[in-house]
Amino acid sequence: MQGISSDDLVVRLRRLLPEVEPYFEKAAERAGLSAARVTHWEQVNTHPGTLLSEVLAHPLFQPLMESPEIDAKQREFLERCFEFIEALEEDPTGGLVTTAYFTFVEPFLESGEVLDRALRFAWPKTRAEILSTARGWNVPVDPSWEGPAGEAER
Numbered sequence: 001m002q003g004i005s006s007d008d009l010v011v012r013l014r015r016l017l018p019e020v021e022p023y024f025e026k027a028a029e030r031a032g033l034s035a036a037r038v039t040h041w042e043q044v045n046t047h048p049g050t051l052l053s054e055v056l057a058h059p060l061f062q063p064l065m066e067s068p069e070i071d072a073k074q075r076e077f078l079e080r081c082f083e084f085i086e087a088l089e090e091d092p093t094g095g096l097v098t099t100a101y102f103t104f105v106e107p108f109l110e111s112g113e114v115l116d117r118a119l120r121f122a123w124p125k126t127r128a129e130i131l132s133t134a135r136g137w138n139v140p141v142d143p144s145w146e147g148p149a150g151e152a153e154r
Helices: 005-018 018-030 049-068 072-089 097-110 112-121 124-136
Strands: none
Touching: 005 018, 005 072, 005 097, 018 049, 049 072, 049 097, 049 112, 049 124, 072 112, 072 124, 097 112, 097 124, 112 124
């Protein structure tokens, strides 16, 4: 996965996760634009994390991460979400790494179930960030989380 930079965030988000479109359209309308005219997050928000929270994290990603069960279609969506998060972690400028942390990684620590699911889907950089954060917050790390990513979910 090639890293995502601030300049290509909107295009890559919408291409990899087209499920965000209804929420993206609302954000664009609020800024007085059509969604088709938006090419950069600054056109609709003051911070990339705010945009990602509004169009992906809060309406789609977090509810699914907290869901007791997920079906095959939801699993495939989560796989693409974690691919996207990994690309944020690989931002060549480093600017979106903090955005990935506060928008996605930190909320994983709100429950053991969400943390477990996140570690089952996470790609290498994201997985390392999650485990580092858990340890930093003194969250007990299950030994099964130490193995290769994706064994249970992918």
